[in-house]
Amino acid sequence: MNSKRVGNQTVVFANPPVILSSYSVVGPKEGQGPLGKTFGKVWEDGLNGEKSWEVAESKMLQEAMQGAMDQASVQKEQIDFMMAGDLLNQIISSNFAARQMALPFIGLYGACSTMALSMAVGSMLIDGGFAQNVLVGVSSHHDTAERQYRLPTEQGAQRAMSAQWTVTGAGSVLLSSSGAGPRITSATIGKVIDFAVKDVNNMGAAMAPAVADTILNHCQDMQLKPADYDLIASGDLGAIGLGLACELLKQSGMDTGTSFTDCGVMIYDDSQDSHAGASGCGCSAVVFAGNIMQRIKSGELKKAMLVGSGALHSPTSCLQGESIPGIGHAVVIEG
Amino acid sequence: MNSKRVGNQTVVFANPPVILSSYSVVGPKEGQGPLGKTFGKVWEDGLNGEKSWEVAESKMLQEAMQGAMDQASVQKEQIDFMMAGDLLNQIISSNFAARQMALPFIGLYGACSTMALSMAVGSMLIDGGFAQNVLVGVSSHHDTAERQYRLPTEQGAQRAMSAQWTVTGAGSVLLSSSGAGPRITSATIGKVIDFAVKDVNNMGAAMAPAVADTILNHCQDMQLKPADYDLIASGDLGAIGLGLACELLKQSGMDTGTSFTDCGVMIYDDSQDSHAGASGCGCSAVVFAGNIMQRIKSGELKKAMLVGSGALHSPTSCLQGESIPGIGHAVVIEG
Numbered sequence: 001m002n003s004k005r006v007g008n009q010t011v012v013f014a015n016p017p018v019i020l021s022s023y024s025v026v027g028p029k030e031g032q033g034p035l036g037k038t039f040g041k042v043w044e045d046g047l048n049g050e051k052s053w054e055v056a057e058s059k060m061l062q063e064a065m066q067g068a069m070d071q072a073s074v075q076k077e078q079i080d081f082m083m084a085g086d087l088l089n090q091i092i093s094s095n096f097a098a099r100q101m102a103l104p105f106i107g108l109y110g111a112c113s114t115m116a117l118s119m120a121v122g123s124m125l126i127d128g129g130f131a132q133n134v135l136v137g138v139s140s141h142h143d144t145a146e147r148q149y150r151l152p153t154e155q156g157a158q159r160a161m162s163a164q165w166t167v168t169g170a171g172s173v174l175l176s177s178s179g180a181g182p183r184i185t186s187a188t189i190g191k192v193i194d195f196a197v198k199d200v201n202n203m204g205a206a207m208a209p210a211v212a213d214t215i216l217n218h219c220q221d222m223q224l225k226p227a228d229y230d231l232i233a234s235g236d237l238g239a240i241g242l243g244l245a246c247e248l249l250k251q252s253g254m255d256t257g258t259s260f261t262d263c264g265v266m267i268y269d270d271s272q273d274s275h276a277g278a279s280g281c282g283c284s285a286v287v288f289a290g291n292i293m294q295r296i297k298s299g300e301l302k303k304a305m306l307v308g309s310g311a312l313h314s315p316t317s318c319l320q321g322e323s324i325p326g327i328g329h330a331v332v333i334e335g
Numbered sequence: 336m337n338s339k340r341v342g343n344q345t346v347v348f349a350n351p352p353v354i355l356s357s358y359s360v361v362g363p364k365e366g367q368g369p370l371g372k373t374f375g376k377v378w379e380d381g382l383n384g385e386k387s388w389e390v391a392e393s394k395m396l397q398e399a400m401q402g403a404m405d406q407a408s409v410q411k412e413q414i415d416f417m418m419a420g421d422l423l424n425q426i427i428s429s430n431f432a433a434r435q436m437a438l439p440f441i442g443l444y445g446a447c448s449t450m451a452l453s454m455a456v457g458s459m460l461i462d463g464g465f466a467q468n469v470l471v472g473v474s475s476h477h478d479t480a481e482r483q484y485r486l487p488t489e490q491g492a493q494r495a496m497s498a499q500w501t502v503t504g505a506g507s508v509l510l511s512s513s514g515a516g517p518r519i520t521s522a523t524i525g526k527v528i529d530f531a532v533k534d535v536n537n538m539g540a541a542m543a544p545a546v547a548d549t550i551l552n553h554c555q556d557m558q559l560k561p562a563d564y565d566l567i568a569s570g571d572l573g574a575i576g577l578g579l580a581c582e583l584l585k586q587s588g589m590d591t592g593t594s595f596t597d598c599g600v601m602i603y604d605d606s607q608d609s610h611a612g613a614s615g616c617g618c619s620a621v622v623f624a625g626n627i628m629q630r631i632k633s634g635e636l637k638k639a640m641l642v643g644s645g646a647l648h649s650p651t652s653c654l655q656g657e658s659i660p661g662i663g664h665a666v667v668i669e670g
Contacts, residue, residue: 004464005415009439011465052655080340081524088649089424091444095527095647099660104344104524106456107444107647109426121441121456128463129339130346148651189416189439192430312430312442314423316483320387325434 004127007221009188009214016183017126019333020074020133020174022289023067025060027142027168030286033268038290039169040067046143046168054088057141057170058096061086064170064289065101065137072174079103079174080131083122085114086139086281087166088148093139103135112207112236113190114138115171115285116308116329120187122175123331132177139170140280149200149315160201164238164264164279171285173293182296188218188330192312196323200313203324204241204264204276207309210326211237212248214307218330219254226256231304233292234328235284236264238277241309263287284308296335303334339462342556344523344549351518352461354668355409355468355509357624358402360395362477362503365621368603373625374504375402381478381503389423392476392505393431396421399505399624400436400472407509414438414509415466418457420449421474421616422501423483428474438470447542447571448525449473450506450620451643451664455522457510458666467512474505475615484535484650495536499573499599499614506620508628517631523553523665527647531658535648538659539576539599539611542644545661546572547583549642553665554589561591566639568627569663570619571599573612576644598622619643631670638669 006012023040031042041063050056061084069076082103084094091107098105110117115138122134143153145166151157159165175184193213197206211234219225226232226249237245242262249256263284264277288306295301308331313324341347358375366377376398385391396419404411417438419429426442433440445452450473457469478488480501486492494500510519528548532541546569554560561567561584572580577597584591598619599612623641630636643666648659 005466014464054651054655085444087425089651090422090446090647090649092647092649092652095660096652096657098647098662099527099529102526105527105662106452106524109420109442109444111425117441121460124463124465125456125459128459128465129349130459130463131340189441191437192434192440194434312425312427312433314425314427316389316424317427317431320389322431325430327433327440 009217010186010221012186013123013127015127016185017123017175018179018181018183020176020179020181021068021071022173022293023064023071024169024171024286024289025063026286030167030169030267033272035267035291038294039286053141053143057139057144058093061093061097061137061139061170062100064172065135068172068174074133074174079133079135081106081125082135083108083118084137085109085118087145111310111312112279112281113308113310113327113329114281115288116306116331119184119331120189120329123184123187126175126177134175137172138281138285140166140282142166142168145280159275162202162240162276164203164276165274166280167267167278167283169282169286171289173289182333182335184331185334186332188214190214190328192325192327194323194325198323200318203279203311204238205244206311206324207237207326208241208244209248211307211309211328212245214328214330216252226259229259229303229305230301232260234262234307234309236279237262237309238264238279240276296333299335301335305330305332344552345521345556347521348458348462350462351520352458352510353514353516353518355511355514355516356403356406357508357628358399358406359504359506359621359624360398361621365502365504365602368607370602370626373629374621388476388478392474392479393428396428396432396472396474396505397435399507400470403507403509409468409509414468414470416441416460417470418443418453419472420444422480446645446647447614447616448643448645448662448664449616450623451641451666454519454666455524455664458519458522461510461512469510472507473616473620475501475617477501477503480615494610496610497537497575499538499611500609501615502602502613502618504617504621506624508624517668517670519666520669521667523549525549525663527660527662529658529660533658535653538614538646539573540579541646541659542572542661543576543579544583546642546644546663547580549663549665551587551589561594564594564638564640565636567595569597569642569644571614572597572644573599575611631668634670636670640665640667
């Protein structure tokens with residue numbers, strides 16, 4: 001009954017689900033960044049003709065999911081489950097996208113870890129025999145996130161140098177029980193780890209311990225080391241969090257070498273004034289759906305690990321004096 | 336690969352997961368209601384000595400999950416996944432409970448449908464071979480919900496007669512691949528259905544079409560009829576939504592007979608001034624964990640269906656003029 005479980009937190013797939021296709025839609029800032037050419041579509045502005053940023057984010061998510069279906073020439077009728085999540089209260093971007101998609105819908109919340117979480121759970125549903133095709137979609141939007149979590153963007157408040165810039169972007173992957181493409185071979189579901197960081201302008205620091213914990217547990221469960229992976233990409237710790245995660249892994253005796261990077265470090269360059277890097281569900285979603293998938297398909301990466309990292313606070317919990325709990329979920333993709 | 340899929344939306348379990356135990360913790364109003372004696376624990380007030388309702392709700396969820404583990408004499412180390420969700424922004428009740436539980440954690444959001452959704456996905460993870468034991472926990476709290484979704488309770492605003500009262504309660508079930516107890520034999524994952532209801536004081540009406548759709552699809556997929564179930568309990572439509580769901584099913588040629596009721600109708604009586612009944616993730620969670628589980632175990636109910644119903648709006652989406660999308664997820668439990 002329990003044969004696919006390895007160690008404490010990891011599952012290994014008997015028939016590894018295939019990533020049939022991936023697609024990403026991003027805003028202009030992301031399009032101007034170093035990964036600009038890897039995205040499926042770049043919007044000219046964050047509204048794209050919609051009446052609110054919230055409506056625009058939900059439409060962006062739909063576009064990404066439709067893009068993934070189109071790439072694989074898979075019709076809606078062939079999808080067994082849609083799995084989605086985002087950062088907004090009550091995950092409305094996903095809910096309203098699901099209304100348009102009219103598919104059996106499983107909503108998830110893992111903050112910025114949602115892409116990896118959805119891919120992990122979706123793979124279990126496929127390998128478990130419950131679905132042939134699962135459509136995963138995740139989004140975030142700079143302006144919807146700013147006004148919900150921080151300050152109205154119209155106010156033009158100065159951002160802390162440790163803050164990360166929420167990506168405007170939606171990424172989607174279509175997972176399938178058969179077909180050609182990279183395969184998801186294992187997944188590690190993370191535990192909530194809290195090192196008592198309370199600074200909402202330094203979420204990389206809050207999430208770093210959870211990412212380190214998940215990488216350690218994954219390697220322990222699988223009896224592997226970081227060098228066995230061509231790439232380990234967290235998403236999204238930013239520059240400060242990535243440094244801290246490396247440091248924590250080093251303290252635990254693990255050398256991550258040069259393979260460990262972060263989607264929040266990759267997506268913008270220094271000229272883009274994004275301070276500590278990028279964050280938001282959409283960040284790891286579009287970096288994975290674009291850059292990482294292309295590198296796996298080209299053969300540059302034979303084995304990659306995406307470690308989605310989520311800060312599981314809310315504005316209310318922070319106002320009530322709580323620290324920021326973090327979580328990391330890992331999925332391993334082989335070309 | 337896809338042998339466990341039946342019809343368009345339903346999955347049937349090859350080795351139906353066992354509900355090893357269930358436990359519920361509720362507030363005083365729920366304890367005074369007609370189901371009062373079926374709950375595991377009744378708090379004397381909604382704070383229970385904590386400094387905020389939000390902290391209290393998270394503690395209540397932990398108590399319920401600990402209660403389910405204790406009932407089954409299962410230790411934390413034996414749990415493979417914790418699955419939880421609630422109504423608060425960024426599901427903080429669940430996140431902070433997961434911090435204390437320190438278990439591999441999958442966060443879900445399905446509004447009031449979260450109990451059924453978690454049981455459905457948890458059962459797939461077990462039957463798929465990825466877990467031996469999955470701990471499911473879901474909570475809501477009248478006072479945290481009121482101040483987030485509606486008005487500060489201190490204001491004492493008059494409630495509409497069509498409004499439902501959010502239950503203060505947390506319910507938990509411990510699902511396992513083996514052992515003695517009722518079994519989850521099938522599940523139907525719902526689609527988002529929106530009949531353009533915009534009245535946030537009448538969420539039963541917003542959710543009724545989704546519940547009707549899921550019951551219809553479940554019966555079609557399984558080639559069964561409502562009379563094949565001793566109980567079909569939606570959770571939570573309240574009195575108005577239940578009437579509308581019955582009407583919609585009748586229009587589709589389905590007679591639900593006397594077996595169809597609603598957790599939001601069961602939990603309070605007319606003397607409790609709850610208007611259209613109860614709502615909140617915790618409602619179906621505690622009614623299922625208490626009353627329904629007891630009736631299944633006693634043999635009164637041989638086959639029951641829980642149809643979790645969620646209203647997938649947010650205060651922001653409503654202020655922006657959106658209607659309220661609904662969803663219904665069904666799980667079938669056999670004694």
